[in-house]
Amino acid sequence: MPAQPAKIAVTNQKGGVAKTTLSINVAGATAAAGYETLLIDLDPQGYLTNGVGLEAEYTAESTTLYDALQSPTEYDLSALAVSHPEFDVVPANIDMFSLDQELVSAMQGRLRLQMLLDSGLDEYDFVIIDCPPSLGLLTDNALLGATDLLIPAEAEDTSIRALDILFKQIDTLEENFDVSIQERGIVVSNVDYPLDNDQKEMLQWFEDNFSNYIPVFEIRRRAAIKRAYNHGVSVFEYEEDCDQIPEFERIADHLATELLGGEQ
Ligand SMILES: Nc1ncnc2c1ncn2[C@@H]1O[C@H](COP(=O)(O)OP(=O)(O)O)[C@@H](O)[C@H]1O
Ligand SMILES: [Mg+2]
Secondary structure, eight states: OOOOOOOEEESSSSTTTTHHHHHHHHHHHHHHOOOOOOEOOOOOOHHHHHTTTTTHHOOOOOOOOOHHHHHHHGOOOHHHOEESSSEEEOOGGGGGGHHHTTTTTTTTTTSSSHHHHHOTTTOEEEEEEEEEESSSSSHHHHHHHHHHEEEEEESSSSHHHHHHHHHHHHHHHHHHTTTTEEEEEEEEEEEESOOHHHHHHHHHHHHHHHHTTTTEEEEEEHHHHHHHTTTOOOOHHHHHTOHHHHHHHHHHHHHHHHHHOOOO
């Protein structure tokens, strides 16, 4: 087991592009492959947290991810992790809504998550971060903390602009923080067959623009994926004959090969 887990931010500032769905199912895939997996909900809206049944943690007044991001040297993320049937989860908390504002003027406001991720997580092979649907301080924290990214996007022309904005933000962070942020895969999500012409064109656009340097995965729209999400688990736990499982496995294998050297 590596001393440092692979850290992956699932990010795209556009809402409804399957960040949370992808986070849960990639975590389900790495967990099913035998990797110790931690899922962090960095979205103040807490869809992941509430979805996996941690409503009490979302509104808890006890120590939460909010406190840890405010004072990263005083907290340990593993102490905030809650167990789930497949993986561990660090829940979001409703107080996190104010962080995008509070961290702007704070010292190292964009490096809080990086500080938290840097120690105390040796028991995990994978840490997967579900990002908010916005570009702000929390998302900057995820990009700088993980530095490896999985980018879900829909087969719609609005994705072109969304990715352009995201890549500009990545460039800005790389320049200002002297880090290298690596896109590890684009996941075209919620693809609806039979394809109409617009979807066909967009799938081709992803292929033409990305496949030379990063893999482009494709997850199809499936009721089973939604059902699993509504039950707070991945398809690996809920519907193991879902035909999209092999694609989630391919994503997990790719991440393991690239980031863990394929070891287990
Ligand atoms: N492959 C899929 N098949 C069916 N429904 C999906 C799929 N991917 C995402 N969804 C649904 O689309 C909606 C938005 O997905 P979500 O993961 O919450 O997006 P985000 O986190 O980017 O806002 C959710 O209702 C989710 O259940
Ligand atoms: Mg989400």
